[in-house]
Amino acid sequence: MSSVALPAQPERIMKELARVWTSLAEEERHQGGPTVLRACAMTLIVATDDEDEESLAASQTLTELMHAHPSRAIVLRSSDRAGEGLSAHVFAQCWKPFGKAQQICCEQIEIAARPDQWLDVGPTVLGIIVPDLPVVVWCRQKSALRSSANDRAQVGLESVLSLATKTIVDTRGIPVPEALARMREWKQRGRIVGDLEWTRLTPWRQTIAHAFEDFDALSELKNIRTVEIAYTDEVAPASALYAAAWLENGIAANAALRREEGFGPGLHRISLKSGNTSIELERTGPTCIRLNVGDKEQQISMAGSSLYELMHEELTVLGPDAVFDAAFEKVGEIRS
Amino acid sequence: MADANPFQDPLRFERRVPPCAIVIFGANGDLTKRKLLPALYRLAYERRIPQNFAMVGNSRTPMSDEDFRQKMKESVQKFIENSPFDESVWESFEQTLYYVAGDLKDTRCYQAIQKKLAEAEQQNQTGDNVLYYLSTQPSYYEIVIEQLGKHTMNRGKGWRRIVIEKPFGHDLASAHKLNQQTHEVFPEEDVYRIDHYLGKETVQNILAFRFGNGIFEPLWNRRYVNNVQITAAESIGVEGRGAYYQEAGALRDMIQNHLLQVMATVTMEPPTVFDATNVRDERAKLLRAIRVMKPEQVPLYAVAGQYGPAKIGGQQVPGFRQEEGVDPESQTDTYAAGTFFVDNWRWAGVPFYIRSGKRLPKRVTDIAIQFNAPPLAMFQQETRMGPRAPRPNLLVLRIQPEEGISLRFLSKSPGSGMRVRPVSMDFNYGSSFGERSPSAYETLLVDVMTGDPTLYTRQDMVEASWKVVQPILDVWQNQKFNFPNYDAGTWGPRESDEMLARQGHVWRTP
Ligand SMILES: NC(=O)c1ccc[n+]([C@@H]2O[C@H](COP(=O)([O-])OP(=O)(O)OC[C@H]3O[C@@H](n4cnc5c(N)ncnc54)[C@H](OP(=O)(O)O)[C@@H]3O)[C@@H](O)[C@H]2O)c1
Numbered sequence: 001m002s003s004v005a006l007p008a009q010p011e012r013i014m015k016e017l018a019r020v021w022t023s024l025a026e027e028e029r030h031q032g033g034p035t036v037l038r039a040c041a042m043t044l045i046v047a048t049d050d051e052d053e054e055s056l057a058a059s060q061t062l063t064e065l066m067h068a069h070p071s072r073a074i075v076l077r078s079s080d081r082a083g084e085g086l087s088a089h090v091f092a093q094c095w096k097p098f099g100k101a102q103q104i105c106c107e108q109i110e111i112a113a114r115p116d117q118w119l120d121v122g123p124t125v126l127g128i129i130v131p132d133l134p135v136v137v138w139c140r141q142k143s144a145l146r147s148s149a150n151d152r153a154q155v156g157l158e159s160v161l162s163l164a165t166k167t168i169v170d171t172r173g174i175p176v177p178e179a180l181a182r183m184r185e186w187k188q189r190g191r192i193v194g195d196l197e198w199t200r201l202t203p204w205r206q207t208i209a210h211a212f213e214d215f216d217a218l219s220e221l222k223n224i225r226t227v228e229i230a231y232t233d234e235v236a237p238a239s240a241l242y243a244a245a246w247l248e249n250g251i252a253a254n255a256a257l258r259r260e261e262g263f264g265p266g267l268h269r270i271s272l273k274s275g276n277t278s279i280e281l282e283r284t285g286p287t288c289i290r291l292n293v294g295d296k297e298q299q300i301s302m303a304g305s306s307l308y309e310l311m312h313e314e315l316t317v318l319g320p321d322a323v324f325d326a327a328f329e330k331v332g333e334i335r336s
Numbered sequence: 337m338a339d340a341n342p343f344q345d346p347l348r349f350e351r352r353v354p355p356c357a358i359v360i361f362g363a364n365g366d367l368t369k370r371k372l373l374p375a376l377y378r379l380a381y382e383r384r385i386p387q388n389f390a391m392v393g394n395s396r397t398p399m400s401d402e403d404f405r406q407k408m409k410e411s412v413q414k415f416i417e418n419s420p421f422d423e424s425v426w427e428s429f430e431q432t433l434y435y436v437a438g439d440l441k442d443t444r445c446y447q448a449i450q451k452k453l454a455e456a457e458q459q460n461q462t463g464d465n466v467l468y469y470l471s472t473q474p475s476y477y478e479i480v481i482e483q484l485g486k487h488t489m490n491r492g493k494g495w496r497r498i499v500i501e502k503p504f505g506h507d508l509a510s511a512h513k514l515n516q517q518t519h520e521v522f523p524e525e526d527v528y529r530i531d532h533y534l535g536k537e538t539v540q541n542i543l544a545f546r547f548g549n550g551i552f553e554p555l556w557n558r559r560y561v562n563n564v565q566i567t568a569a570e571s572i573g574v575e576g577r578g579a580y581y582q583e584a585g586a587l588r589d590m591i592q593n594h595l596l597q598v599m600a601t602v603t604m605e606p607p608t609v610f611d612a613t614n615v616r617d618e619r620a621k622l623l624r625a626i627r628v629m630k631p632e633q634v635p636l637y638a639v640a641g642q643y644g645p646a647k648i649g650g651q652q653v654p655g656f657r658q659e660e661g662v663d664p665e666s667q668t669d670t671y672a673a674g675t676f677f678v679d680n681w682r683w684a685g686v687p688f689y690i691r692s693g694k695r696l697p698k699r700v701t702d703i704a705i706q707f708n709a710p711p712l713a714m715f716q717q718e719t720r721m722g723p724r725a726p727r728p729n730l731l732v733l734r735i736q737p738e739e740g741i742s743l744r745f746l747s748k749s750p751g752s753g754m755r756v757r758p759v760s761m762d763f764n765y766g767s768s769f770g771e772r773s774p775s776a777y778e779t780l781l782v783d784v785m786t787g788d789p790t791l792y793t794r795q796d797m798v799e800a801s802w803k804v805v806q807p808i809l810d811v812w813q814n815q816k817f818n819f820p821n822y823d824a825g826t827w828g829p830r831e832s833d834e835m836l837a838r839q840g841h842v843w844r845t846p
Contacts, residue, residue: 202348202349203383205343205345205348205349206345206348206349206383207383208343209341209343209344209345209349210352210383210386211387212341212342212343213341213344213352213354213386218341221342246343249342250342250343251342285424287422288422288424288425291387293387296387297428298387298428299424299425299427299428300383300425300428301381301382301383301422301424301425303381303382303383303420303422313348317347317348321347322347323345323347323348
């Protein structure tokens with residue numbers, strides 16, 4: 001890792017990156033090992049700030065993601081504690097796949113700036129993204145999803161978002177109407193936006209989709225009159241609203257949302273009932289959902305819900321996502 | 337037509353198993369414990385097994401359903417790779433496992449299985465779809481298929497399919513006979529001959545590499561390719577399976593099935609559409625185009641080998657004839673190599689060298705495509721023996737253990753003067769970055785249960801590949817070899833190097 005902070009100018013950063021790679025290769029040659037392998041499938045930009053309480057977990061997730069999605073990672077930190085001007089650190093994240101001789105390395109660049117200097121970030125980032133490959137922005141700045149955001153920071157962030165092939169946010173814990181309004185604005189500008197609150201629904205949605213595959217009567221679908229969605233949070237989280245919207249897109253019934261005690265956070269239970277049968281999914285543990293179809297019961301794993309797995313799923317869907325878009329369109333009609 | 341399921345999301349949901357029951361013959365065996373059950377459990381963990389599913393195991397050892405479930409749980413915990421074991425998912429999943437003890441030679445066994453299937457159907461509503469999986473010794477294949485027919489277990493309201501494990505036949509005649517017997521009971525579209533190599537992510541990646549990119553295909557022919565070398569090496573010996581291996585040998589065990597299929601994947605014409613019929617048609621066409629050797633050509637184009645004892649890493653390892661259960665005079669090939677030619681416009685005249693063996697220096701499977709040298713040798717390469725014309729481009733498709741692709745090309749050595757040296761540009765696939773990719777059995781099980789035979793071998797493919805190796809088997813059968821002819825831990829017999837030298841080539845060291 002470069003021990004000194006560099007001025008965040010694209011040429012300086014790129015030069016430092018080249019130096020890091022050369023010294024890595026030299027190190028390996030001295031040890032007589034095969035040279036390092038460099039891999040890159042995208043530029044992954046993580047925008048974070050002082051408010052990001054889980055920034056440590058996020059940076060671990062970023063490292064883990066490099067295995068399946070080798071990238072040039074650029075961490076943009078907005079911090080009141082940052083010094084004057086933009087500064088950058090450059091280093092390589094290396095690991096040896098289990099049992100293999102060759103080391104695999106990905107590059108990471110960290111840029112810190114005070115909120116009022118965010119206007120300068122865009123041009124720097126533009127100079128250091130990997131050419132010809134997708135750019136994904138994982139926007140962890142909650143302020144980005146609020147209407148009250150500081151103007152200069154907002155404009156600065158906008159210049160970064162405008163580079164993105166896809167922007168990934170997490171609306172958990174953010175006032176939902178504001179967050180959805182901001183996402184709607186982005187989408188109206190033709191941007192592709194993913195929300196981890198939607199990704200969290202995958203185990204639930206997949207289980208429901210499968211239940212209808214088997215259901216003697218897929219035709220029974222039109223007889224479903226009751227759709228109930230329960231959550232454990234104080235107010236309905238985005239995941240509950242998305243679930244309701246998604247279900248209403250497939251069933252001619254209105255979903256009722258309500259708060260309930262039980263395993264959470266977030267979604268706790270989904271029930272669908274017709275005169276003849278019922279499908280119920282209830283979270284029964286940190287990693288488990290119980291599925292009841294009529295009187296048959298099955299335990300379903302919620303595999304796929306860790307931060308790493310959520311991001312991994314989103315990074316495999318970089319293009320338009322029609323199912324999410326349809327649910328997002330509908331969500332405005334849902335009453336929590 | 338039924339309405340479409342409005343909740344499907346193919347972008348995010350993996351394909352899942354439809355309602356069905358699977359009957360595994362040989363359920364107390366190695367393959368079931370090591371591969372099939374861990375694969376099924378993993379599918380359950382990934383929410384890809386429906387409630388309406390059942391698995392009925394059969395072998396002779398008496399066990400209750402409960403005993404069987406306990407045994408399978410232990411196997412899954414032991415053999416599952418890169419995957420967590422979730423107790424509550426297992427508890428649900430094991431409710432779908434049933435067991436019937438019985439001897440395959442006994443007709444009562446099939447009645448008992450029928451009864452168990454009916455019970456499972458009642459409890460789990462499997463839609464009366466049944467998959468039979470033959471994971472028994474090959475000598476039982478015929479008996480089981482015949483009995484399934486006699487008990488009308490090959491028909492029903494739902495579908496009936498059958499998976500047949502390798503080896504499919506012992507030679508061309510027995511493969512042909514087995515095909516005929518199978519077809520008396522199951523039509524070809526319900527017969528799934530498994531070749532787990534084709535289920536490997538890496539082998540499927542060859543298709544993506546060839547037909548997803550536009551820049552390689554124009555080079556993929558006799559004008560640019562000098563020769564192709566396919567290597568499947570194992571460092572281990574026969575590991576207690578000496579008695580079984582003695583009947584097979586490397587040519588039958590690896591080349592006839594896996595490596596000829598790999599060769600077909602590398603050399604087939606692009607299918608017009610990526611579906612089962614088109615992909616398999618192209619594979620079959622290629623296999624039919626491989627030149628069949630005349631008996632007098634066999635000594636020139638094929639080499640058999642058997643390893644003798646040696647010291648590896650300071651440790652004495654036995655020769656094949658010293659392995660347990662092996663005849664001390666055994667004539668079995670633990671190494672086989674062949675030179676094959678494809679008689680079509682694309683490949684005429686290009687030698688394909690295939691080798692496979694046990695107790696070679698390391699475990700590796702790869703395909704090396706050696707390109708022609710440039711028409712004019714403009715640069716010299718410095719070597720210890722002085723300057724010489726540089727070695728031309730080499731493209732290596734690595735299947736295991738480090739899946740990936742590397743391309744060797746020339747670059748200028750730093751410094752003054754125009755000296756060149758080969759450098760290798762390496763690419764490792766996602767799975768090499770530590771990401772879990774599905775096991776071949778997970779892929780192939782979902783394929784058969786959803787009725788997709790793309791990665792399974794068809795009758796004509798199996799027979800075509802037997803036709804290719806049959807003359808070699810015939811000549812070897814009547815020959816007395818002076819075995820052992822290579823030391824454990826080396827790259828095989830000298831004759832193999834000589835075989836390539838006759839064409840002006842050398843084996844590369846993987
Ligand atoms: N093992 C592998 O990795 C592997 C790889 C590729 C292909 N294959 C193929 O897969 C098949 C199965 O291999 P495997 O290694 O699992 O074989 P295996 O270990 O010999 O298992 C076969 C099982 O069948 C049962 N059995 C034997 N005779 C029987 C009879 N008369 N009636 C009912 N059950 C009987 C035995 O259990 P009981 O003693 O309880 O009856 C035995 O455990 C073979 O065709 C093999 O060539 C195996």
